[in-house]
Amino acid sequence: MLDRKKEIHFQEINMPDFITPNSFQLTNGLQVCVMEGGGQELCRLDMVFEAGSKVQNKALQASLCNALLLEGTAQKKGEEIHESLDFYGAYTQLDVNSDRAVVSLFTLNKYFDKVLPIFIDALKNAVFPEDEFQVALAQKKQSFRINSEKVEFIARNTFFKSLFESHPYGFSASLEDFESISRQDLIDFHSAHYKNAVLKIYIAGMMPVNAESILNEYLGSWELKNPKSVCTYSPPVKNEKIHLSKDGAMQSAIRIGRVCFNTHHEDYQPLKFLSVVLGGYFGSRLMSNIREDKGLTYGIGAMCVQQEECGYFSISTEVKGESTQLALQEIYYELKRLREELIPDEELALVKNYIMGQVLKSADGPFAQVSLLKNMHIQGVGFEFYESYQNLLSQLDANVLNDLANKYLKEEDLCEIVVGNTSV
Amino acid sequence: MINFERFELENGLKVIVHQDKSTPIVAFNLLYDVGARDESPHRTGFAHLFEHLMFGGSINIADYDEVVEKAGGQNNAFTSNDITNYYITLPKENLEHAFRLESDRMLSLAFTPKSLEVQRQVVIEEFKQNYLNQPYGDVHLLLRPLAYQKHPYQWPTIGKEVSHIEEATMEEVKNFFYAHYAPNNAILVVAGDVELNQVKALSEKWFGPIPSRDIPTRNLPKEPRQEKARTLKVERDVPIDVIYKAFHMCARTDSDFFATDLISDILSRGNSSRLFKSLVKEQKLFSDIDAFIGGELDEGLFYFAGKLTPGVSMKDAEAGIDTEIEKLTSVLVGEKELRKVKNKAISAHKFSELNVLNKAINLATSELMGDAKLVNKQIELYEGVTAEKIQEIAQGVFKNTNSNTLYYHAK
Numbered sequence: 001m002l003d004r005k006k007e008i009h010f011q012e013i014n015m016p017d018f019i020t021p022n023s024f025q026l027t028n029g030l031q032v033c034v035m036e037g038g039g040q041e042l043c044r045l046d047m048v049f050e051a052g053s054k055v056q057n058k059a060l061q062a063s064l065c066n067a068l069l070l071e072g073t074a075q076k077k078g079e080e081i082h083e084s085l086d087f088y089g090a091y092t093q094l095d096v097n098s099d100r101a102v103v104s105l106f107t108l109n110k111y112f113d114k115v116l117p118i119f120i121d122a123l124k125n126a127v128f129p130e131d132e133f134q135v136a137l138a139q140k141k142q143s144f145r146i147n148s149e150k151v152e153f154i155a156r157n158t159f160f161k162s163l164f165e166s167h168p169y170g171f172s173a174s175l176e177d178f179e180s181i182s183r184q185d186l187i188d189f190h191s192a193h194y195k196n197a198v199l200k201i202y203i204a205g206m207m208p209v210n211a212e213s214i215l216n217e218y219l220g221s222w223e224l225k226n227p228k229s230v231c232t233y234s235p236p237v238k239n240e241k242i243h244l245s246k247d248g249a250m251q252s253a254i255r256i257g258r259v260c261f262n263t264h265h266e267d268y269q270p271l272k273f274l275s276v277v278l279g280g281y282f283g284s285r286l287m288s289n290i291r292e293d294k295g296l297t298y299g300i301g302a303m304c305v306q307q308e309e310c311g312y313f314s315i316s317t318e319v320k321g322e323s324t325q326l327a328l329q330e331i332y333y334e335l336k337r338l339r340e341e342l343i344p345d346e347e348l349a350l351v352k353n354y355i356m357g358q359v360l361k362s363a364d365g366p367f368a369q370v371s372l373l374k375n376m377h378i379q380g381v382g383f384e385f386y387e388s389y390q391n392l393l394s395q396l397d398a399n400v401l402n403d404l405a406n407k408y409l410k411e412e413d414l415c416e417i418v419v420g421n422t423s424v
Numbered sequence: 425m426i427n428f429e430r431f432e433l434e435n436g437l438k439v440i441v442h443q444d445k446s447t448p449i450v451a452f453n454l455l456y457d458v459g460a461r462d463e464s465p466h467r468t469g470f471a472h473l474f475e476h477l478m479f480g481g482s483i484n485i486a487d488y489d490e491v492v493e494k495a496g497g498q499n500n501a502f503t504s505n506d507i508t509n510y511y512i513t514l515p516k517e518n519l520e521h522a523f524r525l526e527s528d529r530m531l532s533l534a535f536t537p538k539s540l541e542v543q544r545q546v547v548i549e550e551f552k553q554n555y556l557n558q559p560y561g562d563v564h565l566l567l568r569p570l571a572y573q574k575h576p577y578q579w580p581t582i583g584k585e586v587s588h589i590e591e592a593t594m595e596e597v598k599n600f601f602y603a604h605y606a607p608n609n610a611i612l613v614v615a616g617d618v619e620l621n622q623v624k625a626l627s628e629k630w631f632g633p634i635p636s637r638d639i640p641t642r643n644l645p646k647e648p649r650q651e652k653a654r655t656l657k658v659e660r661d662v663p664i665d666v667i668y669k670a671f672h673m674c675a676r677t678d679s680d681f682f683a684t685d686l687i688s689d690i691l692s693r694g695n696s697s698r699l700f701k702s703l704v705k706e707q708k709l710f711s712d713i714d715a716f717i718g719g720e721l722d723e724g725l726f727y728f729a730g731k732l733t734p735g736v737s738m739k740d741a742e743a744g745i746d747t748e749i750e751k752l753t754s755v756l757v758g759e760k761e762l763r764k765v766k767n768k769a770i771s772a773h774k775f776s777e778l779n780v781l782n783k784a785i786n787l788a789t790s791e792l793m794g795d796a797k798l799v800n801k802q803i804e805l806y807e808g809v810t811a812e813k814i815q816e817i818a819q820g821v822f823k824n825t826n827s828n829t830l831y832y833h834a835k
Contacts, residue, residue, distance in 0.1 A: 011515070082695040
């Protein structure tokens with residue numbers, strides 16, 4: 001008879017075998033990092049530019065420039081570019097955050113030699129036509145107006161402003177910024193940060209035939225400049241409480257957190273681990289208490305986020321309006337428990353396994369692996385990081401984590417933002 | 425091409441195994457053939473509420489998530505109008521944990537009152553977060569009952585109203601479980617570095633002893649053919665005007681489905697698509713506009729959704745959409761444009777096969793539609809679509825009498 005109550009033995013999870021990245025150099029010295037695998041005749045090309053919003057001189061410059069990269073050259077209209085990329089079934093993705101911009105191309109290998117020249121030409125020779133600029137600006141402005149109605153959006157912006165003050169990390173656009181940006185601002189940004197670039201290239205999937213020579217032909221003359229050295233920023237730790245009421249809001253958005261450090265700080269990995277215990281997975285303490293025990297929210301999370309110049313720690317949620325106070329009280333209660341009680345061994349073991357499982361999932365195929373590698377690379381770490389990672393995890397014991405909670409998660413060192421129902 | 429093997433247990437559980445030796449994780453996907461369409465009109469949102477309750481402990485295992493997390497896995501679930509789908513991805517060494525967990529939930533839930541009380545609250549907060557406390561969140565709460573008068577697609581998966589969730593009783597929860605959760609109403613897919621014999625043995629061991637159950641025959645009211653255009657005008661505290669149009673279209677399993685899907689691509693896939701080029705860039709009637717299909721298993725909806733440029737009237741915006749529809753119904757799509765949308769659909773399909781969980785979900789839904797082999801026929805079916813077929817379908821679907829229009833005005 002099958003004993004369903006009896007637990008099955010949990011196998012220890014071992015570090016997966018990551019694909020060994022290869023790399024080669026183009027004639028201009030540009031490094032191309034290759035992760036070959038997957039067995040299907042398709043690939044993904046990522047170009048990482050140091051063109052994040054922190055280097056912009058004007059609000060919206062980095063994001064609009066990024067959004068309009070493929071919208072026209074002196075020879076081709078935007079729709080012609082898209083028409084031909086679409087014809088070959090290629091996909092593009094444009095992303096930008098405060099540190100950098102990523103421009104990606106997904107294509108079937110049989111069309112690589114057709115698609116790559118179109119893509120690179122568009123990127124390099126973008127002229128940001130006025131009409132395309134106006135369309136994109138109107139679109140962004142509307143999204144901005146819609147987002148401004150959301151309690152979560154207001155809370156997030158207020159939170160970053162409170163933490164990072166006048167540093168670009170604390171900046172968010174306002175409606176007036178949409179009036180003062182011009183096409184020329186995008187041209188300037190493009191020539192400063194894309195045309196003349198700090199650039200890294202990644203390819204994942206199967207390498208197309210002749211990829212190396214094709215890449216050399218189209219990227220081998222790209223003008224490169226030397227990366228600037230990173231200046232770390234250490235704003236003061238604050239204890240600001242900002243409560244904004246929003247009429248008719250059924251839920252309140254809550255953000256609690258503080259400034260931290262970047263990935264190279266010795267406490268980054270341990271604090272990141274602690275944030276998983278607190279609110280980084282379904283069974284975490286915040287989820288168990290505030291969602292699964294009290295039903296105050298659909299979701300709550302905690303995270304420790306790395307940014308190049310200064311990272312942050314944040315708890316975020318949207319809770320039932322009438323229960324805003326109760327939710328705040330319970331969040332502080334969970335923080336207090338981290339400071340005053342040792343995390344039980346069983347919970348520690350569970351979180352370690354959970355994290356190892358996540359690493360394993362990031363190794364599912366070359367596309368997943370290149371995402372992971374890319375994120376580490378741009379912070380100046382390689383896959384060798386994972387050789388010592390299991391060791392690092394094993395050294396995190398309850399005492400270390402308790403010290404960490406007392407060092408970083410004291411109530412008087414946290415900012416608190418509430419947007420929505422602030423009446424109670 | 426996805427290779428797979430298929431077998432069925434005596435209790436009716438269908439099992440599909442796909443071997444992919446290149447990945448360290450296994451996807452374990454269990455699909456139940458129950459969705460919001462199987463709910464009573466007085467207890468809507470139940471299939472989705474039930475999905476939440478499935479994580480509240482089963483008869484022999486108090487904490488589902490804890491076991492998944494200890495095993496280094498990740499799990500989630502989703503409910504649609506048609507199905508409820510549960511999945512776990514975990515290291516292949518710990519595969520048996522997935523069998524133990526899912527078979528125990530299928531055997532019986534714990535049905536603790538606390539779980540019902542808490543998940544009821546969580547779902548109400550989800551309702552508020554995504555549908556009520558969100559600009560335009562209520563669009564589908566308005567549009568569905570406009571388009572469907574008989575068929576249960578008239579409510580979204582979250583339910584018609586919060587009160588249906590507030591009033592759910594434990595008795596109803598239990599009845600729902602035994603009426604829909606059973607080996608003979610489920611499809612299991614295991615995909616990853618696994619062997620057929622291994623999956624067979626594990627399936628027999630864990631699912632084999634669960635008896636099959638009496639599943640009521642699905643007998644949904646068919647939506648009568650729409651004979652007259654319907655419109656609804658609302659005013660809300662939102663920043664800009666939006667318009668939605670929904671037309672009845674064929675079922676997911678119909679041979680016309682792929683051509684209809686390509687119509688939505690012609691209209692709005694990517695920046696070279698017709699609606700974007702004509703209505704956003706040239707005429708500037710909209711800041712953004714989409715055409716898409718719901719993909720429902722029964723006869724579904726073809727949607728247009730546009731955000732109006734400030735200063736443009738609803739009338740002019742709607743006329744813009746009508747002109748694009750008119751082009752589709754009166755002029756054959758050119759060869760090059762058709763080739764383009766086919767290439768794009770085919771490449772999207774190929775990219776989706778890079779991920780083991782995607783493959784598992786695709787196999788499960790294909791099996792539900794009648795045959796897992798469909799998953800490998802998609803490219804062929806897209807290739808088979810002709811310009812004449814597209815025109816014929818457009819003429820049938822985009823009749824004014826078949827339209828449901830929601831004018832969503834900013835106050």
